[in-house]
Amino acid sequence: MIRFEKASVTYPGGVHALKDLDLEIPDGQMLVTVGLSGAGKSTLIRAINGLVPLTSGDVIVDGVSVRGASTKQLRELRSHIGMIFQTFNLVKRTSVLNNVLMGRLHTTSTWRSLLGWYRPEDVEIAMQALERVDIVEKAYVRASNLSGGQQQRVGIARALAQEPTILLADEPVASLDPPTSHVVMRDLQRINRELGITTIVNLHFLDLAKVYGERIVGLRAGELVYDGTGAAADEGVFRDIYGRSLTADDMMGKPAAEAAAGV
Amino acid sequence: MSTATTAGRRPAKPRRSLAVPVGIGIFVVITLLSVSDQWGIGLDIGGIIEDLGNGRVILEQLLDPNWDFIPRTIQFSAQPPFVTGPLVETFQMAIVAAFIGCLVALPVAFFASRTTAPSRPTVVISRGILSVVRAIPDILYAIIFVAAVGIGPLPGIMALIFFNIGVVAKLLSETVDAVDEGPIEAADAGGGNRTQMVRWAVLPQVLPNYVAYSLYAFELNVRASTVLGLVGAGGIGFLLNVQRGFGAWSNISVIIIELFVIVFVIELISIRLRRRLV
Numbered sequence: 001m002i003r004f005e006k007a008s009v010t011y012p013g014g015v016h017a018l019k020d021l022d023l024e025i026p027d028g029q030m031l032v033t034v035g036l037s038g039a040g041k042s043t044l045i046r047a048i049n050g051l052v053p054l055t056s057g058d059v060i061v062d063g064v065s066v067r068g069a070s071t072k073q074l075r076e077l078r079s080h081i082g083m084i085f086q087t088f089n090l091v092k093r094t095s096v097l098n099n100v101l102m103g104r105l106h107t108t109s110t111w112r113s114l115l116g117w118y119r120p121e122d123v124e125i126a127m128q129a130l131e132r133v134d135i136v137e138k139a140y141v142r143a144s145n146l147s148g149g150q151q152q153r154v155g156i157a158r159a160l161a162q163e164p165t166i167l168l169a170d171e172p173v174a175s176l177d178p179p180t181s182h183v184v185m186r187d188l189q190r191i192n193r194e195l196g197i198t199t200i201v202n203l204h205f206l207d208l209a210k211v212y213g214e215r216i217v218g219l220r221a222g223e224l225v226y227d228g229t230g231a232a233a234d235e236g237v238f239r240d241i242y243g244r245s246l247t248a249d250d251m252m253g254k255p256a257a258e259a260a261a262g263v
Numbered sequence: 264m265s266t267a268t269t270a271g272r273r274p275a276k277p278r279r280s281l282a283v284p285v286g287i288g289i290f291v292v293i294t295l296l297s298v299s300d301q302w303g304i305g306l307d308i309g310g311i312i313e314d315l316g317n318g319r320v321i322l323e324q325l326l327d328p329n330w331d332f333i334p335r336t337i338q339f340s341a342q343p344p345f346v347t348g349p350l351v352e353t354f355q356m357a358i359v360a361a362f363i364g365c366l367v368a369l370p371v372a373f374f375a376s377r378t379t380a381p382s383r384p385t386v387v388i389s390r391g392i393l394s395v396v397r398a399i400p401d402i403l404y405a406i407i408f409v410a411a412v413g414i415g416p417l418p419g420i421m422a423l424i425f426f427n428i429g430v431v432a433k434l435l436s437e438t439v440d441a442v443d444e445g446p447i448e449a450a451d452a453g454g455g456n457r458t459q460m461v462r463w464a465v466l467p468q469v470l471p472n473y474v475a476y477s478l479y480a481f482e483l484n485v486r487a488s489t490v491l492g493l494v495g496a497g498g499i500g501f502l503l504n505v506q507r508g509f510g511a512w513s514n515i516s517v518i519i520i521e522l523f524v525i526v527f528v529i530e531l532i533s534i535r536l537r538r539r540l541v
Contacts, residue, residue, distance in 0.1 A: 049452055079454030089445030094467040102446075102463050105455035113459045155449075162453055
C-alpha cells in the first residue's frame with residue numbers, strides 16, 4: 001500500500017508542486033491521475049520512488065518511509081517499483097534486450113554488470129517481460145530502430161523485468177499517436193489485472209483517463225481536487241480539475257470511444 | 264493579414280549586444296601589438312621574402328625524398344621480431360601509451376563529469392588535476408621521465424600516457440556532460456547503483472566518441488614521437504634530429520612521409536570504426 005501523509009514538495013524558486021497531499025492507494029489498484037501540466041502529477045509519481053524529495057510530510061510505501069530512507073534503502077525500495085516514462089528513456093544505441101536487462105541491475109552484482117555477464121535466469125526474466133508486451137522478436141534489435149509505440153513497450157518490459165509490485169507511468173502515451181496509445185494503455189491494464197501490480201498512470205487526455213482509470217485522482221496546483229471512480233467522473237468533474245471548460249484538445253478523440261466499446 | 268491588429272503584439276527588436284564587436288576589436292588590437300616592433304615580436308614581412316631563398320633549398324630536397332633511407336627507419340627480417348627500427352619503435356610506443364592512457368582516462372572522465380560524478384567536489388578535484396596534467400607539455404614529461412628512469416622508450420611511453428589521460432579524459436568528460444539523461448533516470452528508478460548506471464545508461468551513449476578520442480590520442484602519440492626523440496625518450500625523433508643536423512632533408516622527407524602514412528591509416532580505421540559503432 002502507498003500512503004501520502006501531508007506530503008508537500010516545494011521546488012527551489014517557490015513553486016508548490018504538492019501541497020499537504022493525503023492519499024491512500026491500496027495494493028493492486030489502477031489509479032489514473034489527471035490535471036493540467038504543472039498541476040503536480042509528475043511530482044506525485046516521483047515522490048513515490050524518491051526521485052523527487054519531499055519538503056515536508058511523508059510517503060509510506062509498503063511500510064517504508066520514503067523521506068527517511070537511506071540511499072541503500074531507497075535503492076532497495078526502487079528495485080520493486082517499475083517506472084515508465086513519457087520519452088521512454090531507452091538507451092537508443094544498444095539492443096532492446098540490454099535495455100530490458102537494466103531492470104535486473106538491482107539483483108546483479110556490480111562486477112557482473114560491469115562485464116555484462118547477466119545470469120541466465122535474469123536474461124530469462126527479461127525475455128519473458130518482452131513476451132508479455134509482445135515484442136520479444138525485437139530482442140537483439142537496436143532500440144533506435146523501433147517505432148515510438150514499440151519503444152514504449154520496451155520501456156514497459158524494462159519495468160516489468162524488475163518484477164515490481166508497483167508500476168509508475170509518467171505520461172506514458174503523450175508521445176504516441178492515438179491508436180498506439182490504446183495499445184500501450186491496454187498493456188498496462190492487462191499487466192495490472194493479470195499480475196496484480198499496483199499501477200499509477202499520469203494522463204492528460206480525459207477520455208483515456210475515463211476508460212482506463214479504475215480510480216481517478218484530480219490534481220490542481222498541487223492539491224487533490226477529485227478522488228473517485230472513472231465512471232463517476234463526468235464533464236463537470238473535469239471542469240473542476242482543469243478550472244476551465246473543456247475543449248476538444250482535452251480529448252484524444254474518436255478511437256477512445258471505439259476502445260471503450262472494445263474493452 | 265491585417266498589420267494594424269498584429270503590429271502591437273510584435274516584440275521590439277532587441278538591441279544588439281556590443282560584446283561581439285568589442286571582443287573582435289580587442290583581439291585585433293592585441294594581434295597588431297604582438298606583431299609590432301616596439302611592443303611585440305617584430306614580425307618583418309620584408310625579411311621573410313628576402314630569406315625565402317634559403318627555404319627553397321630545403322623545400323627542393325623535401326620534395327625529392329631519398330627512398331634508400333627507408334631501411335634506416337624500418338628493417339625486415341625472416342626471424343622474429345620480423346620488423347625493427349626507430350619507426351617501429353615509435354609505433355609501438357604510441358600504441359602502448361594509447362592503450363594504457365585511454366584505459367585510465369575512462370573512469371577519470373566519469374569522475375570529472377557532473378552527470379556521473381558521485382559529488383560536486385569530485386568533479387572540481389578531478390577537473391583540477393586534469394588541468395594540471397594537460398598544462399604540462401609532452402616534451403616536459405619526457406624530460407622529467409628521462410631524468411628519472413634513463414633514456415629509451417620507457418620514459419617516452421610514460422610521457423605519452425600522461426598526455427593521453429589529459430586529452431582523452433577531458434574530451435570524454437565533456438561528452439558525458441551532454442549525454443541524454445533519460446536513461447540515467449531510468450537506471451536510478453530501477454534501483455541500480457552508480458557504477459551500474461554509468462555502465463549501462465551512459466557508456467553506450469559515449470562509446471563511439473571514446474573510440475574516436477582514443478584513436479586521435481594514438482595519432483597524436485605517433486606525431487609526438489618526433490619531439491620525444493630529441494630528449495632521448497625513444498622513437499624516430501632521435502634519427503630525425505640527427506638528419507636535421509646533417510641538413511639531410513631528403514632523408515627527413517622520408518620520415519615525414521612514413522609518419523603521414525601511419526597517421527592516414529589510423530584515420531581510415533577511425534572512420535570505419537565510428538561508422539560501425541554509431
